[in-house]
Amino acid sequence: MSTGWVWRDDYSWYDMGHSPGLIPPGRYVEPGDHLDQPATRQRAASLIRVSGLADRLTPVPATAATDEQLLRVHTPDYLDFLIGQDALPKGGYADRGLWRSPFGHGNLEIARLSAGGVVAATKAVLDGAVSNAYALVRPPGHHALPDRGMGLCVFANVAVAAEAARQEHGVGRVAVIDWDVHHGNGTQEIFWDDPHVLTVSMHQDRLLQLSTGDVEEVGGPDALGACLNVPLPPGSGSQAYREAFTRIVAPRVRAFAPELILVASGYDASFFDPNGHMLLGVGDYRWLAGQVAELAAEVCQGRLVVAHEGGYSPSYVPYCTLAVVETLAGEDTGIGDPAGFIVETNPFQDLTPEQARVIDRLEAVLDEAVAP
Numbered sequence: 265m266s267t268g269w270v271w272r273d274d275y276s277w278y279d280m281g282h283s284p285g286l287i288p289p290g291r292y293v294e295p296g297d298h299l300d301q302p303a304t305r306q307r308a309a310s311l312i313r314v315s316g317l318a319d320r321l322t323p324v325p326a327t328a329a330t331d332e333q334l335l336r337v338h339t340p341d342y343l344d345f346l347i348g349q350d351a352l353p354k355g356g357y358a359d360r361g362l363w364r365s366p367f368g369h370g371n372l373e374i375a376r377l378s379a380g381g382v383v384a385a386t387k388a389v390l391d392g393a394v395s396n397a398y399a400l401v402r403p404p405g406h407h408a409l410p411d412r413g414m415g416l417c418v419f420a421n422v423a424v425a426a427e428a429a430r431q432e433h434g435v436g437r438v439a440v441i442d443w444d445v446h447h448g449n450g451t452q453e454i455f456w457d458d459p460h461v462l463t464v465s466m467h468q469d470r471l472l473q474l475s476t477g478d479v480e481e482v483g484g485p486d487a488l489g490a491c492l493n494v495p496l497p498p499g500s501g502s503q504a505y506r507e508a509f510t511r512i513v514a515p516r517v518r519a520f521a522p523e524l525i526l527v528a529s530g531y532d533a534s535f536f537d538p539n540g541h542m543l544l545g546v547g548d549y550r551w552l553a554g555q556v557a558e559l560a561a562e563v564c565q566g567r568l569v570v571a572h573e574g575g576y577s578p579s580y581v582p583y584c585t586l587a588v589v590e591t592l593a594g595e596d597t598g599i600g601d602p603a604g605f606i607v608e609t610n611p612f613q614d615l616t617p618e619q620a621r622v623i624d625r626l627e628a629v630l631d632e633a634v635a636p
């Protein structure tokens with residue numbers, strides 16, 4: 265069986281507008297390229313085709329997520345609000361006035377297809393049509409809350425897929441592992457008091473305005489220990505991530521014994537990202553993908569779905585994405601990391617004493633809060 269592959273051209277048609285970077289529009293803000301440029305995912309999809317890897321994948325068609333699927337994690341009022349934003353001639357915002365999650369005219373269907381793409385990938389894995397799957401979707405999803413969008417996210421794509429797995433396929437326990445550089449706050453909130461879904465987020469400590477994602481957030485009263493946060497200091501690289509994953513994440517996922525693993529794979533912890541401040545390279549994403557594939561093989565017959573989240577370097581994200589898809593497929597195109605000579609030789613890829621102290625503290629806090 266091969267690896268499932270979700271991609272649609274119209275994912276890149278989702279319109280983030282012309283605010284430069286992440287700066288909201290204003291009198292003294294010259295319009296420019298939004299941080300989430302369509303080119304980033306287009307180039308990733310293009311590299312996967314040009315490398316020949318796409319020929320060895322199984323295309324999985326995305327269908328729009330239904331109201332029923334979306335309303336398992338979102339409120340009816342939010343869906344109505346989006347229908348209103350969708351009809352505005354120049355579009356609006358999914359985040360109800362924060363002006364940070366642009367929503368283009370007519371984009372509701374694309375957002376539904378993004379969530380639906382992760383659902384389709386998950387169903388293909390659960391049906392046994394493919395061994396695992398990668399969904400290169402847009403807009404992203406892990407910040408979306410039940411009643412509003414946030415941080416460029418409209419629907420909580422991975423959470424919608426987790427619920428589809430549970431409600432439509434009878435899956436009991438799902439683990440969501442999120443290595444986007446931002447805290448996966450939406451997924452955490454949706455499953456906060458649900459002991460059947462383990463949410464794991466490795467992220468840069470308090471990046472942007474996010475005040476969530478502290479290690480002491482371990483889940484609601486009915487789900488203590490089913491929420492795991494690994495906030496790492498800015499500047500963390502290869503060894504800090506490997507140490508944190510091996511010591512903190514892997515044993516807790518193993519102990520949870522999920523029947524399905526979903527990954528929220530952002531690439532904004534990469535060395536070249538204009539948003540995050542971490543140092544990961546192509547080899548590190550390959551390593552992370554290998555780790556979750558091994559975990560999935562060990563605990564849930566390899567049932568693994570990786571969904572694309574953030575990542576804002578149009579030049580570098582494609583190589584990181586290629587490495588993850590190659591790992592899922594057990595293939596090697598030989599392309600590797602064309603910028604490896606910059607990334608891998610950086611001396612801060614080693615574990616610094618400060619990072620080691622942070623990881624020690626995270627482990628100690630978790631051991632005290634919840635027995636592993």
Ligand SMILES: [Zn+2]
Nearest residue numbers: 444446532574
């Ligand atoms: Zn992010």
